[in-house]
Amino acid sequence: MISRSPGGDPPAETPILSVENLSKSFGSVDALQEVFFSVDPGEIRAVCGENGAGKSTLVKILTGVHRPDQGTVRINHQTQNLRHPQAAQQQGIALVAQELSLAPHLSVQDNIWLGNRTVPLLHRRPHLRRQARRVLDIIGLDQLDLDRPAGSLTIGERQLVEIARMLARQARVLILDEPTAGLSDVEIERIFTALKELSSRGTTIVYVTHRLGEVFELCDTVTVLRNGKSVRSCRVTEIDRDGLIELMLGQSMREMYPPSRTSTESPLLVVENLKISGWVGDFSLSESSGQIVSIAGQISSGAAQVLRAVAGLAYDATGQVRIRGQPMSLGSVRGAQESGIRFISEDRAREGIFLKLKVLDNLIATRLGAGFLSWSALHQLASNLARRVGLDDLRLGARAGELSGGNQQKLALGRSMGQEQKGVFLMNEPTRGVDVGSRRDLYKVMRQLCDNGNLIVMTSSDLEEVVGISDIIITMYRGKQVARYARDQVTMHQVLTDITHPRFRPGERKTES
């Protein structure tokens, strides 16, 4: 139920989608409990909540993947029985999932019609092309060539094509699940413009996200789920960020970010003239232990590539790297590990952890000695690591793929911890796709690591996080460093300016420390 401002407008048109008393359990887990949810046509509704709050279950029920134990789903006041995804599609409910399902070798045109049930066996190409063109125009891709293979598009364009595909299915309600992870700011703007256009044309948008900034930027209203219940739905103007976090967690969230430190010891990690063809022109840094250093930049800035190169994953990187004064050669993961580098990938599912192996196997993956393994010792080690990182150590035998995003990230971090030698943790997007509660846990662990004498260098596209957690902030633009700041010397706005349109030619270093 939307709480309108006092003395506000009378209840508007019929809600296009509403859910009453919806409950769903999986065994002993109550994923949803008596949830109420209702959206009007053309509304952009954000859905927020921690992992496990029930967001994805709600989405799956709306799209016909699961059937509720109790409660009703109504579209235009008509009760629906969504037995399977095709039924949802017929009713005009469409989902743009986090994992895009475009076929990279097929053209844009083909992808738009992929899976569309209304395309007859013998279809008229010109007619379909015209419709595809029309749909692309609506979302702002009017310049896009219909015959380009989808794989050649940028990830932002692919996202838009996915939305176009849903529109071609006459979607009335478009559900988007974490659509902006991995997108640059420019691309996010495009998506927002497209979504706002759609909203003005009457398409309803349900926007599931962890990114609270986007909630205020894009959405009209927000629903907060917590522990399977709908806690509150209201207009975006009636609440602020802290209030949202409080609703999501059920408690006040003052100390999200632990206090910062700066260090004046001799540098632990020195990078000089790092060059990666196609990504980074000439990057250098020199940082001491005990600090969290963030490199802020868009996807095209090359920040993530810098970390990957130092971790040994870039075969064509040139430059010098020294750890504790000792030179380290680029291009060898093993070599980097032995020098004390611990890398946590931005793509944890594909590169960070072993989804099919047990949590135990994941935690000890890099800690196996030569000779015969002692499982009791390894078990002990795994328990310790799990505890340090906030993972329930009763779940050591569970498969990594069963954990939530936040827990998986903790797993990825836990694997690199607990070693005697103090080293450098390189983390790309450490909290991407991670819920607020797990984020707080991760920040605590990160701060602890630094207090113990390690150095953390991370990249992040979440500017609030960058400004909140870091001791030192380095900004990058198109492969070159723009500036270096201490935390209390810079604002989010300044960082944003640096990474989107720095006011001087890149290559001129502006340093304040």
Next chain:
Amino acid sequence: MLLILTVGALATPGFISTPSLAALLTSISFIGCVAVGMTFITLSGNIMSLCLGATLSASSLIFMAGLSFGVGPALALGLGFGTLFTAAQGLLVGYLRANPIIVSIAALALLVGSADYLTGGQRIYSPGDSLVPLTGTLWGMPVEALFLLASAVIGQIILSYTRFGRHIHMVGSNLKAARAAGVSIWRTVTGSYLLAGFFTALAGILLSARYGSGDMELGVGYDYDAIASVLVGGTAIHGGEGSVTRTLLGVAVISAIQVVLLLYGFSQQMQYLMTGLIVLTVIMLHSLGERHS
């Protein structure tokens, strides 16, 4: 399912008789050794090798031929050949990232071609009875079965208790993640192929010792039985999950089915058909199971 099988097997006339069980055990041993080797290849994410049967035969040939130099050298030659030839394939797959199935087919062609050329399709017989210790029984069990047991135990120890074994699981589970974790992909893959070759060569030597001769026909079909055993045992076809112990179970099931079919009078073709159907069913059940989790 195992229960049904056991009951069915026990109910078949002639199954329980000692010669029948002994025959079963012996045939299990040969397939079993190859299957143990195949497990390593499958676990490392490389699906299977279509060349193991031919490698078995070739090793037996070399072993027989080497007997003129004595049993010791013959063993070294036979085992060495199988191990190294398969390890070379592992190098191609592991270092160059060549497609494992294609590599095994190419190796198969190479092997069969060269063997035909060199031996003219003939058998090589063993001189005298210097090989009796490798056949016959020890403590009431056929020697071959003891070798299988030893192989399985060693294989499983490697998988569960060495870093190398854990690396095989990691590489099979997710190659990119293994690389990011600092695992040497080519070393792990080559190593698993090396072990596969070793166990296969062992089977070949034992086989030729029992039958007194080595020829290229010996190993025909062993790859299929081996991979069937691996899959029925429960090792995932795409790698990362599984164990030698499971494979042993699979070997037992497949062999039992084959023997039962044989006792009921079904032809060889029928056995192949059944094996194929079982593998298909197991793969389907696996996929359905994965879909639900």
